Amino acid sequence: MQTQRLRIAIQKKGRLSKECQDLLKRCGVKFNMMGERLVVHSENMPIDLLLVRDDDIPGLIMDGVVDLGVIGENELEEVGLERAARNEPSDYKKLRRLDFGGCRLSIAIDKDATYNGPQDLQGKRIATTYPQLVKRYMDEQGVTFSPCMLNGSVEVAPRAGLADAICDLVSTGATLEANGLKEAAVILRSKAVLIQCTADLVAEKQALIDRLLTRMQGVIQAKE
Ligand code: ATP
Ligand code: ZN
Numbered sequence: 434m435q436t437q438r439l440r441i442a443i444q445k446k447g448r449l450s451k452e453c454q455d456l457l458k459r460c461g462v463k464f465n466m467m468g469e470r471l472v473v474h475s476e477n478m479p480i481d482l483l484l485v486r487d488d489d490i491p492g493l494i495m496d497g498v499v500d501l502g503v504i505g506e507n508e509l510e511e512v513g514l515e516r517a518a519r520n521e522p523s524d525y526k527k528l529r530r531l532d533f534g535g536c537r538l539s540i541a542i543d544k545d546a547t548y549n550g551p552q553d554l555q556g557k558r559i560a561t562t563y564p565q566l567v568k569r570y571m572d573e574q575g576v577t578f579s580p581c582m583l584n585g586s587v588e589v590a591p592r593a594g595l596a597d598a599i600c601d602l603v604s605t606g607a608t609l610e611a612n613g614l615k616e617a618a619v620i621l622r623s624k625a626v627l628i629q630c631t632a633d634l635v636a637e638k639q640a641l642i643d644r645l646l647t648r649m650q651g652v653i654q655a656k657e
Contacts, residue, residue, distance in 0.1 A: 440500050441482050441503070442499040444504075447487060452531075452625070456649065462475050463477040463478070471484055472484070479641065490502040490509075491509045494628050494629070495630070497630045497631075503628075505536070509626065509628065510565075511563045511565050526630075526631060527628055528626075528627045528646060529650075530625075532624075532653050535623070536603060537602070537623065538601070539602075539616045539619045540554065540618045541614040542598045542614065543591060543598075548617045548618075552576060554617075558596045559596060560595060561582070561601065562585075563600060564582055566621060568580075583595075587599050592612060
Protein backbone atom coordinates (compact mmCIF):
# COMPACT_ATOMS: atom_id res chain seq x y z
CA MET A 434 0.00 0.00 0.00
CA GLN A 435 1.98 2.98 -1.24
CA THR A 436 0.61 6.30 -0.10
CA GLN A 437 1.19 9.54 -1.98
CA ARG A 438 2.92 11.03 1.02
CA LEU A 439 6.48 10.13 1.96
CA ARG A 440 6.55 8.24 5.26
CA ILE A 441 9.53 8.76 7.57
CA ALA A 442 9.90 6.74 10.79
CA ILE A 443 11.75 8.49 13.59
CA GLN A 444 12.26 7.80 17.28
CA LYS A 445 9.37 9.18 19.31
CA LYS A 446 11.30 9.88 22.49
CA GLY A 447 14.95 9.27 23.24
CA ARG A 448 18.50 10.08 22.32
CA LEU A 449 17.84 10.43 18.59
CA SER A 450 14.55 12.31 18.61
CA LYS A 451 15.59 15.92 19.14
CA GLU A 452 18.46 15.96 16.68
CA CYS A 453 16.40 14.08 14.17
CA GLN A 454 13.55 16.59 14.36
CA ASP A 455 16.03 19.48 14.19
CA LEU A 456 17.63 18.02 11.07
CA LEU A 457 14.28 17.66 9.30
CA LYS A 458 13.35 21.23 10.25
CA ARG A 459 16.64 22.57 8.94
CA CYS A 460 15.92 20.72 5.70
CA GLY A 461 12.76 22.82 5.43
CA VAL A 462 10.21 20.24 6.59
CA LYS A 463 7.62 22.07 8.70
CA PHE A 464 5.68 20.11 11.30
CA ASN A 465 4.21 20.54 14.73
CA MET A 466 4.88 17.86 17.37
CA MET A 467 1.87 17.77 19.61
CA GLY A 468 0.63 15.30 22.17
CA GLU A 469 0.92 11.56 21.84
CA ARG A 470 0.28 11.20 18.16
CA LEU A 471 1.75 8.33 16.12
CA VAL A 472 1.60 10.21 12.82
CA VAL A 473 2.45 13.88 12.32
CA HIS A 474 1.70 15.47 8.94
CA SER A 475 4.10 18.04 7.57
CA GLU A 476 2.42 21.36 6.90
CA ASN A 477 4.40 22.28 3.80
CA MET A 478 5.52 19.01 2.16
CA PRO A 479 3.86 15.68 1.32
CA ILE A 480 5.61 14.03 4.27
CA ASP A 481 4.22 12.10 7.25
CA LEU A 482 6.41 11.45 10.28
CA LEU A 483 5.80 8.19 12.09
CA LEU A 484 6.84 8.45 15.76
CA VAL A 485 7.84 5.05 17.12
CA ARG A 486 10.24 3.15 19.40
CA ASP A 487 13.65 3.00 17.76
CA ASP A 488 13.53 -0.82 17.96
CA ASP A 489 10.66 -0.82 15.44
CA ILE A 490 12.32 1.35 12.78
CA PRO A 491 14.55 -1.25 11.04
CA GLY A 492 11.65 -3.68 10.65
CA LEU A 493 9.32 -0.98 9.31
CA ILE A 494 11.90 -0.23 6.59
CA MET A 495 12.75 -3.88 5.86
CA ASP A 496 9.06 -4.75 5.51
CA GLY A 497 8.51 -1.68 3.29
CA VAL A 498 5.91 -0.21 5.63
CA VAL A 499 7.63 3.20 5.62
CA ASP A 500 9.87 4.78 3.00
CA LEU A 501 12.59 6.37 5.15
CA GLY A 502 13.87 5.95 8.68
CA VAL A 503 16.47 7.41 11.00
CA ILE A 504 18.10 4.83 13.25
CA GLY A 505 21.32 4.03 15.12
CA GLU A 506 23.57 1.60 13.23
CA ASN A 507 23.74 -0.59 16.33
CA GLU A 508 19.98 -1.21 16.29
CA LEU A 509 19.85 -1.45 12.50
CA GLU A 510 22.56 -4.11 12.31
CA GLU A 511 21.22 -6.11 15.26
CA VAL A 512 17.71 -6.28 13.79
CA GLY A 513 19.12 -7.03 10.33
CA LEU A 514 21.08 -10.03 11.63
CA GLU A 515 18.12 -11.26 13.67
CA ARG A 516 15.73 -11.06 10.72
CA ALA A 517 18.22 -12.65 8.32
CA ALA A 518 18.60 -15.56 10.76
CA ARG A 519 14.82 -16.03 10.64
CA ASN A 520 14.71 -15.72 6.83
CA GLU A 521 12.70 -12.53 7.06
CA PRO A 522 13.35 -9.53 4.77
CA SER A 523 16.43 -7.69 6.05
CA ASP A 524 17.41 -5.41 3.15
CA TYR A 525 17.58 -1.62 3.19
CA LYS A 526 19.47 1.18 1.47
CA LYS A 527 21.78 3.31 3.60
CA LEU A 528 21.38 6.84 2.21
CA ARG A 529 23.56 8.78 4.59
CA ARG A 530 25.44 8.56 7.85
CA LEU A 531 24.31 11.45 10.09
CA ASP A 532 26.25 13.65 12.48
CA PHE A 533 24.56 12.58 15.72
CA GLY A 534 23.83 9.52 17.85
CA GLY A 535 27.49 8.62 18.06
CA CYS A 536 28.36 5.83 20.48
CA ARG A 537 30.26 2.56 20.62
CA LEU A 538 29.08 -0.93 21.42
CA SER A 539 31.65 -2.32 23.82
CA ILE A 540 32.36 -5.34 25.94
CA ALA A 541 33.05 -4.34 29.53
CA ILE A 542 34.39 -6.38 32.41
CA ASP A 543 35.10 -5.96 36.11
CA LYS A 544 37.41 -2.98 36.51
CA ASP A 545 39.96 -5.08 38.42
CA ALA A 546 40.00 -7.98 35.96
CA THR A 547 42.93 -8.35 33.58
CA TYR A 548 42.23 -8.32 29.88
CA ASN A 549 44.71 -9.42 27.24
CA GLY A 550 42.29 -9.99 24.39
CA PRO A 551 39.05 -11.69 23.31
CA GLN A 552 40.35 -15.12 24.37
CA ASP A 553 39.92 -13.94 27.98
CA LEU A 554 36.16 -13.98 27.32
CA GLN A 555 36.16 -17.69 26.43
CA GLY A 556 33.18 -19.43 28.05
CA LYS A 557 32.01 -16.29 29.86
CA ARG A 558 28.39 -15.25 30.21
CA ILE A 559 27.82 -11.87 28.58
CA ALA A 560 24.76 -9.73 29.35
CA THR A 561 23.56 -7.66 26.39
CA THR A 562 20.68 -6.21 24.42
CA TYR A 563 22.63 -7.00 21.22
CA PRO A 564 23.08 -10.79 21.16
CA GLN A 565 23.50 -10.95 17.37
CA LEU A 566 26.26 -8.36 17.24
CA VAL A 567 28.05 -10.00 20.16
CA LYS A 568 27.81 -13.38 18.46
CA ARG A 569 29.14 -11.99 15.18
CA TYR A 570 32.13 -10.48 16.98
CA MET A 571 32.84 -13.56 19.09
CA ASP A 572 32.55 -15.85 16.04
CA GLU A 573 35.07 -13.65 14.22
CA GLN A 574 37.39 -13.95 17.21
CA GLY A 575 36.86 -17.71 17.47
CA VAL A 576 35.66 -17.41 21.06
CA THR A 577 32.54 -19.07 22.49
CA PHE A 578 30.34 -17.44 25.15
CA SER A 579 26.95 -17.76 26.82
CA PRO A 580 24.39 -15.01 26.22
CA CYS A 581 22.29 -13.29 28.86
CA MET A 582 19.63 -11.26 27.08
CA LEU A 583 18.52 -8.12 28.90
CA ASN A 584 16.57 -5.18 27.49
CA GLY A 585 17.54 -2.95 30.40
CA SER A 586 19.84 -2.72 33.43
CA VAL A 587 22.58 -4.49 31.48
CA GLU A 588 25.31 -2.67 33.39
CA VAL A 589 24.22 -4.10 36.75
CA ALA A 590 24.18 -7.74 35.56
CA PRO A 591 27.74 -8.58 36.71
CA ARG A 592 27.21 -7.13 40.18
CA ALA A 593 23.88 -8.95 40.41
CA GLY A 594 25.65 -12.20 39.63
CA LEU A 595 23.79 -12.69 36.34
CA ALA A 596 26.79 -12.43 34.03
CA ASP A 597 30.59 -12.21 33.93
CA ALA A 598 30.74 -9.36 31.46
CA ILE A 599 28.44 -7.06 29.49
CA CYS A 600 28.21 -5.69 25.98
CA ASP A 601 26.47 -2.34 25.92
CA LEU A 602 26.45 1.12 24.35
CA VAL A 603 29.01 3.52 25.72
CA SER A 604 29.57 7.20 25.08
CA THR A 605 31.50 8.70 28.00
CA GLY A 606 32.10 5.56 30.02
CA ALA A 607 30.62 7.15 33.17
CA THR A 608 27.93 4.48 33.51
CA LEU A 609 30.50 1.71 33.28
CA GLU A 610 32.65 3.38 35.90
CA ALA A 611 29.70 3.89 38.22
CA ASN A 612 29.08 0.16 38.03
CA GLY A 613 32.65 -0.94 38.67
CA LEU A 614 33.27 -1.93 35.05
CA LYS A 615 35.88 -1.03 32.44
CA GLU A 616 35.76 -1.10 28.65
CA ALA A 617 37.65 -4.08 27.27
CA ALA A 618 36.84 -4.18 23.54
CA VAL A 619 34.91 -1.99 21.11
CA ILE A 620 32.87 -4.18 18.79
CA LEU A 621 31.01 -1.48 16.80
CA ARG A 622 31.28 2.28 16.33
CA SER A 623 27.79 3.58 15.64
CA LYS A 624 26.06 6.74 14.44
CA ALA A 625 22.54 7.56 13.37
CA VAL A 626 21.87 6.83 9.70
CA LEU A 627 19.15 7.65 7.19
CA ILE A 628 17.83 4.51 5.52
CA GLN A 629 15.35 3.80 2.74
CA CYS A 630 13.28 0.72 1.95
CA THR A 631 14.44 -1.22 -1.10
CA ALA A 632 11.11 -1.13 -2.96
CA ASP A 633 10.89 1.17 -5.99
CA LEU A 634 8.95 4.29 -5.10
CA VAL A 635 6.75 6.38 -7.37
CA ALA A 636 8.81 9.03 -9.17
CA GLU A 637 7.46 11.96 -7.14
CA LYS A 638 8.44 10.32 -3.86
CA GLN A 639 11.92 9.42 -5.04
CA ALA A 640 12.38 12.98 -6.31
CA LEU A 641 11.37 14.32 -2.89
CA ILE A 642 13.89 11.99 -1.20
CA ASP A 643 16.63 13.18 -3.54
CA ARG A 644 15.75 16.79 -2.75
CA LEU A 645 15.80 16.10 1.00
CA LEU A 646 19.19 14.41 0.68
CA THR A 647 20.66 17.39 -1.15
CA ARG A 648 19.39 19.71 1.57
CA MET A 649 20.70 17.39 4.27
CA GLN A 650 24.12 17.45 2.66
CA GLY A 651 24.10 21.25 2.86
CA VAL A 652 22.79 21.36 6.43
CA ILE A 653 25.38 18.89 7.72
CA GLN A 654 28.26 20.50 5.84
CA ALA A 655 27.31 23.92 7.19
CA LYS A 656 27.67 22.55 10.73
CA GLU A 657 31.10 21.01 10.15
P1 ATP B 1 13.11 3.57 22.68
O1 ATP B 1 12.14 3.95 23.74
O2 ATP B 1 12.85 4.34 21.41
O3 ATP B 1 13.22 2.09 22.45
P2 ATP B 1 15.84 3.36 23.70
O4 ATP B 1 15.89 3.45 25.18
O5 ATP B 1 15.99 2.02 23.05
O6 ATP B 1 14.53 4.11 23.19
P3 ATP B 1 17.82 5.50 23.47
O7 ATP B 1 18.48 5.34 24.79
O8 ATP B 1 17.01 6.72 23.22
O9 ATP B 1 16.97 4.21 23.03
O10 ATP B 1 18.99 5.39 22.37
C1 ATP B 1 18.70 5.42 21.02
C2 ATP B 1 19.98 5.29 20.24
O11 ATP B 1 20.84 6.40 20.54
C3 ATP B 1 20.85 4.08 20.54
O12 ATP B 1 20.38 2.90 19.92
C4 ATP B 1 22.18 4.54 19.97
O13 ATP B 1 22.22 4.36 18.57
C5 ATP B 1 22.18 6.05 20.27
N1 ATP B 1 23.07 6.43 21.41
C6 ATP B 1 23.98 7.42 21.38
N2 ATP B 1 24.65 7.52 22.54
C7 ATP B 1 24.18 6.57 23.34
C8 ATP B 1 24.47 6.18 24.68
N3 ATP B 1 25.41 6.75 25.42
N4 ATP B 1 23.75 5.17 25.20
C9 ATP B 1 22.78 4.58 24.49
N5 ATP B 1 22.48 4.93 23.20
C10 ATP B 1 23.16 5.89 22.63
ZN1 ZN C 1 14.87 1.03 21.86
